[in-house]
Amino acid sequence: MYDFNYEKATSTGEAASKLSDAEDGKFMAGGMTLLPTLKQRLANPSDVIDLGGIADLVGITVDGSSVTIGAMTPHAVVNASAEVQKAIPALAKLAGLIGDPMVRNRGTIGGSISNNDPAADYPSAVVGLGATVHTTRRQIAGDEFFTGMFETALEEDEIVTKIVFPIPEKAAYMKFPNPASRYAVVGTFVSQGPQGTRVAVTGAGPCVFRQSDMEAALGKSFASESVENIKQDDGDLNTDIHASAEYRAHLVTVMAKRAVADANG
Numbered sequence: 001m002y003d004f005n006y007e008k009a010t011s012t013g014e015a016a017s018k019l020s021d022a023e024d025g026k027f028m029a030g031g032m033t034l035l036p037t038l039k040q041r042l043a044n045p046s047d048v049i050d051l052g053g054i055a056d057l058v059g060i061t062v063d064g065s066s067v068t069i070g071a072m073t074p075h076a077v078v079n080a081s082a083e084v085q086k087a088i089p090a091l092a093k094l095a096g097l098i099g100d101p102m103v104r105n106r107g108t109i110g111g112s113i114s115n116n117d118p119a120a121d122y123p124s125a126v127v128g129l130g131a132t133v134h135t136t137r138r139q140i141a142g143d144e145f146f147t148g149m150f151e152t153a154l155e156e157d158e159i160v161t162k163i164v165f166p167i168p169e170k171a172a173y174m175k176f177p178n179p180a181s182r183y184a185v186v187g188t189f190v191s192q193g194p195q196g197t198r199v200a201v202t203g204a205g206p207c208v209f210r211q212s213d214m215e216a217a218l219g220k221s222f223a224s225e226s227v228e229n230i231k232q233d234d235g236d237l238n239t240d241i242h243a244s245a246e247y248r249a250h251l252v253t254v255m256a257k258r259a260v261a262d263a264n265g
């Protein structure tokens, strides 16, 4: 690890100003991705600005139509929340499928979506539920937030503050996990509700994407039979030591079918 200045902010304004003042600063949430990156000397920031002292960024509120989760809320808290379990059980379940207990207790929803790992789970819920990402500057539709592998619409000193998820009528998430890390080899989030019928796929490609053929079929009939014969094109999918593009394409259909069955109870 290279040397860096460690600073802890108590407000988003202070954090943004510390980042602007730094030569090459980086925000830190739970450090679950950032710290291994630093330990492996893959990054060399001049300053690490810890968001862990900003109380406003933690917590969950639920009203009649939405679930709002603060950016610094750990996965374990989302998983254990009785309110989330009641309003969007698929979201609580997704949080409980992430990594291991340490990752779930330190890792945060804001860190996960800001990092935008192609195999991360939360991006599929943000897109699959038609959520809105709130930042220190603006509100960004989930569909516009994830722009590419490890890339988002965030500006350098912009901080995710909360994510607002509309409450669907039906939703479910199914993933085929990597047996070591639990990251998604493929994960498919399906929902039906105020944001329409949505199918969001993570793990398969460089970035989360919507499966429009499945959305159209489920829009007509929200049944697992509607997707079982829809094949995902493997042209843009990932091939790595864990799975070929062809196998990932196959998993997209299998996970979608299982997710729809789960959403239908």
Ligand SMILES: Cc1cc2nc3c(=O)[nH]c(=O)nc-3n(C[C@H](O)[C@H](O)[C@H](O)COP(=O)(O)OP(=O)(O)OC[C@H]3O[C@@H](n4cnc5c(N)ncnc54)[C@H](O)[C@@H]3O)c2cc1C
Binding pocket: 026, 027, 028, 029, 030, 031, 032, 033, 034, 035, 051, 071, 072, 097, 098, 099, 100, 103, 106, 107, 108, 109, 110, 111, 112, 114, 115, 119, 120, 121, 122, 154, 158, 159, 160, 161, 181, 182, 183, 184
């Ligand atoms: C062993 C292991 C297994 C894992 N398994 C899974 C898995 O199965 N599924 C899954 O989805 N994820 C998995 N993860 C990732 C985990 O879920 C964390 O959410 C992710 O690593 C981000 O961690 P963090 O929240 O601590 O953010 P950090 O590591 O602190 O930050 C990550 C990045 O986001 C930026 N950032 C953080 N918060 C904000 C914010 N509020 N606004 C703007 N930028 C911000 C930071 O500057 C940094 O660039 C795993 C991680 C590990 C180490």
